Each structure stands twice: as C-alpha cells, then as structure tokens.
Amino acid sequence: MLKQKVRFKLLDLILIIFCIGIVYFIFYRINVQLEYRSNWAAIPRYLLRKDPSTGKLIPNYLLLGLFTTIRLSVWSTLLGLVVGVIMGIFRTTKILFLRLVGRIYVEFIRNLPPLVLIFLFYYFASGQILPLLGVEEFIRTRSASAQAILAFFFAEKALFTQFVSGVITIGLFEGAFITEVVRSGIESIERGQREAAYSLGLSWLDQMRFIIMPQAIKRILPPLGNEFISTVKRSSIVSAISIQELTFQGRQLATSTLWVFEVWITVALMYLMLTLILSFAVSAMEKRLRISD
Amino acid sequence: MSEKKLGEHIITVDNVSKTFTGGIQAVKNFSTKIRRSEVLVIMGPSGSGKSTLLRCLNGLEEPDSGTIIIDGIPLDDDKRHRLEIRKEVGMVFQQFNLFPHLTALENVNLAQIRVRKKSKKEATEMSMDMLTKVGIAEKAHCYPAQLSGGQQQRVAIARALAMMPKVMLFDEPTSALDPEMINEVLDVMKNLAREGMTMVVVTHEMGFAREVSDWVIFMDDGQIVETGTVEHFFKNPREERTKLFLSQIL
Numbered sequence: 001m002l003k004q005k006v007r008f009k010l011l012d013l014i015l016i017i018f019c020i021g022i023v024y025f026i027f028y029r030i031n032v033q034l035e036y037r038s039n040w041a042a043i044p045r046y047l048l049r050k051d052p053s054t055g056k057l058i059p060n061y062l063l064l065g066l067f068t069t070i071r072l073s074v075w076s077t078l079l080g081l082v083v084g085v086i087m088g089i090f091r092t093t094k095i096l097f098l099r100l101v102g103r104i105y106v107e108f109i110r111n112l113p114p115l116v117l118i119f120l121f122y123y124f125a126s127g128q129i130l131p132l133l134g135v136e137e138f139i140r141t142r143s144a145s146a147q148a149i150l151a152f153f154f155a156e157k158a159l160f161t162q163f164v165s166g167v168i169t170i171g172l173f174e175g176a177f178i179t180e181v182v183r184s185g186i187e188s189i190e191r192g193q194r195e196a197a198y199s200l201g202l203s204w205l206d207q208m209r210f211i212i213m214p215q216a217i218k219r220i221l222p223p224l225g226n227e228f229i230s231t232v233k234r235s236s237i238v239s240a241i242s243i244q245e246l247t248f249q250g251r252q253l254a255t256s257t258l259w260v261f262e263v264w265i266t267v268a269l270m271y272l273m274l275t276l277i278l279s280f281a282v283s284a285m286e287k288r289l290r291i292s293d
Numbered sequence: 294m295s296e297k298k299l300g301e302h303i304i305t306v307d308n309v310s311k312t313f314t315g316g317i318q319a320v321k322n323f324s325t326k327i328r329r330s331e332v333l334v335i336m337g338p339s340g341s342g343k344s345t346l347l348r349c350l351n352g353l354e355e356p357d358s359g360t361i362i363i364d365g366i367p368l369d370d371d372k373r374h375r376l377e378i379r380k381e382v383g384m385v386f387q388q389f390n391l392f393p394h395l396t397a398l399e400n401v402n403l404a405q406i407r408v409r410k411k412s413k414k415e416a417t418e419m420s421m422d423m424l425t426k427v428g429i430a431e432k433a434h435c436y437p438a439q440l441s442g443g444q445q446q447r448v449a450i451a452r453a454l455a456m457m458p459k460v461m462l463f464d465e466p467t468s469a470l471d472p473e474m475i476n477e478v479l480d481v482m483k484n485l486a487r488e489g490m491t492m493v494v495v496t497h498e499m500g501f502a503r504e505v506s507d508w509v510i511f512m513d514d515g516q517i518v519e520t521g522t523v524e525h526f527f528k529n530p531r532e533e534r535t536k537l538f539l540s541q542i543l
Binding site: 190192193195196197198199200201202203206210211214215218 | 351352353376379380382383384386388390391392393394403404407408449452453456
C-alpha cells in the first residue's frame, strides 16, 4: 500500500479549534444554563471503598460493575464463538437439515430487536433451561471455597442463575453474528481447495481441519475481533434483566446520587478503556497478518 | 510407444450423461474403455464437456445416469467405493490448487499421513522422492506463493503421485501457465507416460499428444465426434468439426 505523508494544514487547525469550541460550549451550557453543580470528587469512592472491618481498599459499585461486564463478555464471547463456528459450518454443509438449522438460528436472532430477545431468552433460559441443567442445585451444593472460585470467575451465589442466563443470552446473540462471519470465511475459500483435498481422498473432517479452516480463520480474524468488541458493548443490554454489570450499576448510582453527568461519563470512559484495548489488539493482529501475506 | 505393454481395461465408462442445473447437458451418453498403462488425450472446443467427463471419473461431478467402473470398483453411492476410487485416482487441475498455507513438502505429505496412515517420516521420504522426480526437491520448504506456475504444477503432480495412484487425470494442466513454463510440466508428464502410468489428459498440446498418447478422443457437444491415433488426426480426420477445430489450434 502507498503511504501518504500526513501534513498538518491550516484547515486542520481551524477544525480543531472549532471542535474545542463546541466542547467548551456544551460544558458552558451544562454549568451555567442548567446550573449543574458538578461533583467529580464523589466519583472515586464509588470505584473503590474502604472495607470498614479491615480498612483495606476494595472495589465498589462501578468497579464491581466493570468486573461483571468483563466476566460477562469473556464467557459470552466464548459461548458465541463455539455456537458461531458450529452454526457457521452447518450453514456451509451439503446437508439441507443442518443448513436449515443454521439459517433459522441466524434469521431469528438478527431480525428481532435485541431487547425483546433478551426478555424472551431470559424468561425462557431462567425458567426452562437452567432448572433442567440443574444450575441452581449445582451452585448451592458446592463447598464454600468452590463457591468463592465460582464467584471469582462467574458470579456470587445469589446472582449465579441470572449471570448464567445473561451469558447464554449474549452468547447466543453474538453467536448469530459470528455464524455469518464464519460462513463467509468458509465460503471465501476457492472451490479448488476442497476439490483438490477431495481428490486426494481426505475425509470431510480432514478437509475442514487441515485445508478449509486454517485458511478461513486467517481471513476472518479481523471481523471476528470486531465481534468481540461488539460483545462488550452489547453486554450492556442485560442491565434490562437486572444483571449488575457496568450499565446497571451506572444507572443505579445516577438515579440515587443524581450526579448524572459524572457517573455516565465515568461509565463511558470505563467502556472505552475496555473496547479501545481490544480494538488496538485487533489492529495489531491485522497488521501482523498482513505481513505474513 | 508401441513396445509398451497395454493391460486389461482399467476404466470403463458406460453411457454416462451429465446435465447441470440450468439444463445445460455437458456429457451425453458417453462410453469408452481405457486400458492399463494407456495414455488417452481428450480434445475438443471449450464447453464440449471434456472437463466434466474427467471430473466424473473421480467423483467430483455426479453423473445423472450411466456407470463408471475403475479398477473393478463401481463409482456408486457407496462411500467406501468412492473413497477407494479417490485414493486410486490422482487428479491434476488447471489452477494447480496447491494448499497455500502449507509448504510444498507439507502439500505432498498431508494425504499420505491422513489417508494412507503413514508416519511423518515415511511420508517425507516418499514426498522427497516424488519432488525429486518432478525436479523440484530443492523447493520442498517453499510456500506455493514463492513458486512459479510451472513449479507449482509440478508440486501438484508430485502430490498426486505420492498417493501411488493407479490412474492419473490431468485437467488442462498447462492452460494456466506462461508459455516458457509449459515444457517443464509436459516433460514430467511424458516421463510419467513412459513409465507406464495410466493417464487421461485433457489438453490441446499436440506435441505431447504426438509423443506419448496411445489414442485421442475428439469431443464436441458432450459426445465423441471421432477417435483415433494422433497420426490419424494429423493426416486424415474424418469429420468436418474435427478438421475445423484442428485448423484452429495447429
């Protein structure tokens, strides 16, 4: 690719001054016209607080929310990846039934408003699937130390079922998008690759494992990375079913303290921190892939 | 070539037809028999169905009707039969179809290890023999993108040969090559023919046909128009369509 030299021109300067002006104006309006008294000093105590018994600093609302968001994102990304790869392969097989399953799954999820889906899944998952899997029973019968470990990786006992249904919901939701990414990746591999593998006598599984998937994965890594970032953003929607992740905690805090701007700006920055780190990781990965081409 | 001993029939094609979705009939009631160690060249204008016929022979295309028997194994719905035929029939494609994420050596190794269940060491030994045979052993650790078209096609031939096939199919193996690379591939194929490999070759390379082919089928519109030795085609082709075609490519 041709690299163009970046040059700073007068127009850029004018635009930057203009942008600063707009930001200043907004703050001016908030401070003067709304007579909003900002209280930024209050925010840190909602990130960390002193434990009254030991005197140590421990995470408070917002940071706890961030941790839940991270746990939620990690597990639902993993679930979405598993479901997405399986469904993506289903959508490219010769067997009509499997293609149909994949197609129905994707169309069902992509064509419903996410919020409706969340409620549907939540009541279905927590009402039907989880008792069937015995999740509640499982967590209740664990030893205290096992519960502590589960609390670290998932959620504490009281919120465990909710957390699991949240993960299932976002995981299945993400899975639909990952399905399409995987499908397009598999379909982008030239037909001749499969024909050559077939002619050599390789089984379908070996064709997928040694020929199609290694090439497809390389092509879908960048869009897959973007889906991971989306998962973090979309996880905020489960605040609607009272999972205490970052958005939920932010809303609780904002309504009880009325420091609306401070709380939401802090929440936004926390999300940005997560997604920007991921996004840098994705572009670094893309760059490395481009070198090996 | 006359001293070459031809064996019994190894490929029997009986009354095979193939129509693509969309109604184009690519192959119409095609029948032929090919003996062991025979080199058959199939010629014909583009769209005459010669590639489709070739692809039917190893199951890449499914004939609508008719039977194909290769080395006593019928190519039918039985998966074991199909796998057996895929193992015994090597195929070389116009676009090489090497696996771009594997080195030349890994390309040749893969099916030996996965299908023939050889150890990596055994497979590598065989692969190096085959790469030496096609004159490209020194490029064993190169990726396809680092090889020229002619080199890639030779690796593709080595890959098919390493499976020890009883029959080799070539689908216009030199059509995608720059002119200066055609001969290096044809030389490999000629050697193979002289060693007694059974070969079915779709090509317009008259030099190749003249040197090693036992007979030639001229196809048009999915059917055999004329068969005979190369000399027959050069000296006195019978059919008008054959004459017209030959006048265009010679």
